Amino acid sequence: MAINKSSNAPSKHLQRFYYSQDEIIEKPFNWKQMLRLFTYMKPYSKSLLPKAIIAVLISTIIRLIIPLFTGVLAIDYAIGGGNYSALMWIVAAVAVLYIIAYFANVLRMRWMNRLGQHVIYDLRHHLFSHVERLSHNFFDKRSAGSILVRILNDVNSLQDLFTNGVINLMMDFIMLLGIVIILFSLSPEFAIAVVIILPIMFFVSTKLRRNIRRAWQGVRLKQSKLNSHLNESIQGIRVTQAYTQEKQNMEFFEGVNTETYGAWQNATQKNAFFRPVVEMSNAVGTVILIVYGTYLYSTGSISTGDLVSFAFFLGMFWEPISRLGQVYNQLLVGMASSERIFEFLDEKPNVPENEHAVAIDMKGRIDFENVEFAYDEKRKALDNISIHATPGETLALVGHTGSGKTTIASLISRFYDATAGSVKIDGIDVKDIELQSLRTQISIVLQDTFIFSGTIMENIRFGNPNASDDEVIDAAKKIGADGFISRMADGYHTEVEERGNILSAGERQLLSFARALLANPRIIILDEATASIDTETEMRIQEALKTLLKGRTAIIIAHRLSTIREADQIIVLDHGHLMERGNHDALMTHRGIYFNLVRSQFQASEA
Numbered sequence: 001m002a003i004n005k006s007s008n009a010p011s012k013h014l015q016r017f018y019y020s021q022d023e024i025i026e027k028p029f030n031w032k033q034m035l036r037l038f039t040y041m042k043p044y045s046k047s048l049l050p051k052a053i054i055a056v057l058i059s060t061i062i063r064l065i066i067p068l069f070t071g072v073l074a075i076d077y078a079i080g081g082g083n084y085s086a087l088m089w090i091v092a093a094v095a096v097l098y099i100i101a102y103f104a105n106v107l108r109m110r111w112m113n114r115l116g117q118h119v120i121y122d123l124r125h126h127l128f129s130h131v132e133r134l135s136h137n138f139f140d141k142r143s144a145g146s147i148l149v150r151i152l153n154d155v156n157s158l159q160d161l162f163t164n165g166v167i168n169l170m171m172d173f174i175m176l177l178g179i180v181i182i183l184f185s186l187s188p189e190f191a192i193a194v195v196i197i198l199p200i201m202f203f204v205s206t207k208l209r210r211n212i213r214r215a216w217q218g219v220r221l222k223q224s225k226l227n228s229h230l231n232e233s234i235q236g237i238r239v240t241q242a243y244t245q246e247k248q249n250m251e252f253f254e255g256v257n258t259e260t261y262g263a264w265q266n267a268t269q270k271n272a273f274f275r276p277v278v279e280m281s282n283a284v285g286t287v288i289l290i291v292y293g294t295y296l297y298s299t300g301s302i303s304t305g306d307l308v309s310f311a312f313f314l315g316m317f318w319e320p321i322s323r324l325g326q327v328y329n330q331l332l333v334g335m336a337s338s339e340r341i342f343e344f345l346d347e348k349p350n351v352p353e354n355e356h357a358v359a360i361d362m363k364g365r366i367d368f369e370n371v372e373f374a375y376d377e378k379r380k381a382l383d384n385i386s387i388h389a390t391p392g393e394t395l396a397l398v399g400h401t402g403s404g405k406t407t408i409a410s411l412i413s414r415f416y417d418a419t420a421g422s423v424k425i426d427g428i429d430v431k432d433i434e435l436q437s438l439r440t441q442i443s444i445v446l447q448d449t450f451i452f453s454g455t456i457m458e459n460i461r462f463g464n465p466n467a468s469d470d471e472v473i474d475a476a477k478k479i480g481a482d483g484f485i486s487r488m489a490d491g492y493h494t495e496v497e498e499r500g501n502i503l504s505a506g507e508r509q510l511l512s513f514a515r516a517l518l519a520n521p522r523i524i525i526l527d528e529a530t531a532s533i534d535t536e537t538e539m540r541i542q543e544a545l546k547t548l549l550k551g552r553t554a555i556i557i558a559h560r561l562s563t564i565r566e567a568d569q570i571i572v573l574d575h576g577h578l579m580e581r582g583n584h585d586a587l588m589t590h591r592g593i594y595f596n597l598v599r600s601q602f603q604a605s606e607a
């Protein structure tokens, strides 16, 4: 398909597609970082690695001695000396050496492939387990697509380096060193004439490498953007279709796709530049061999056997250099990827586990003391908030959108740390409670419940992985979700896809209640759904709520004021400030913000 370069320039309506750029990491070639990458081979330093190294050594040494057998021994000693029986032995020895080298190579490839796969597995495991522990603010700043690129593409691109690159590098160094030593021992002046080209090669490659590395980074940045867009497009496909935005979406996709294509072109072109440089040097070396070699031969400084061995070695000499060029490219690609991988690995959770943190048996008391919080320096999301809930109490948070209700909930679970003041559970600062202990005893039910792909049974069990099937069904029954689940094609074993698209909003809500009930938390945080559900479902949900909240401390972020009439305390927030507190009757008598909120909702429903 032809590539439309013009779609690169976004038209005005395409400005809605904005993805925060992944940062370009500009650092010189970093040996420390390469060493850090190679530490992933350490677990195999006593098993696969030495085996592969021995195989490499065997095959390299054999390759180095074969030209000596053919040139010096066969031509000078056997043929030159008329010793034809020795010639037979030399030919047989060469054949045996080739067979050994063949098997050594087969084993080397097998072991290195295994090693490469292990390293990639370990690296991806390490990266994912690290990313999973990072705090919310890390995910706030990045699109899911760009994170996927690092865990998939960047890690994959290191595969070549570990399966072929490292061992080729070793093999080529040994080979080059061996060839140079042999060439010098055969004829120092001829050797100097041939290897003189090396410094020129080194100079050119140093110039090229910076450009190549930047080009590969460029590829990763474009891939990251492509992934972000794809991820968002698929997640939001229903909205895109509802607003018939497919064409604009496609136009943007074309643009990003073209950019990615361009970046690849650029990087591969720069890569391809390296090879001709090596080939040119090869040609120059051959010319030197022919001209200077013939001269030395005619003056009797070297024998026929020496000249033949030289020709063999010269052919072999450019081979590792050319391959070193390839390995070098792999190193550059690896460098670009590992920079991006280590950047994630070096990212510290914003809510680190305190060394002296304790596990608690939670009762459910919550205290906010003069809490202040800001997502960014520009504005505070919460300012001087003090609230208190005793175990078993229901505390409702109300206020206009953006007033800070969800932020309060996030601070209780310690997804973020307060910038000033303290958040305490059972009188202990949340920073001094083990995260695992804190979060397993708090359940959060979000407005937009996340349903994972799998069965309904497994989705409910997410609340407590150790629960038996009977316990799952019991929780669903208590919540009143058993009815609709039993009516589904495979009951509890019905498969739901990611995000639970086959379920209605009310059903998803009930499922998340069952999940929370199964977790049996001491504190429950409920971001009440705003989705309009029919009266019958709403009544079912209200009933389910009563079961869920019984005996637990509850923080309800309430949108429908009818649901919080019963709350022990109602906290009214506005732009991050606490404006009113009290129960429904007290706040109605006060005739402040809450009173007006209730009145406007009442009027809206009347209308």
Ligand SMILES: Nc1ncnc2c1ncn2[C@@H]1O[C@H](COP(=O)(O)OP(=O)(O)OP(=O)(O)O)[C@@H](O)[C@H]1O
Pocket (backbone or CB within 6 Å): 140, 375, 376, 381, 399, 400, 401, 402, 403, 404, 405, 406, 407, 408
């Ligand atoms: N991750 C974030 N990064 C930066 N700012 C944020 C983030 N989350 C929320 N905010 C801002 O913090 C303020 C409080 O947001 P919060 O989500 O707590 O409001 P809310 O009262 O729960 O709103 P709603 O009723 O709409 O859910 C808002 O101004 C919001 O724009």
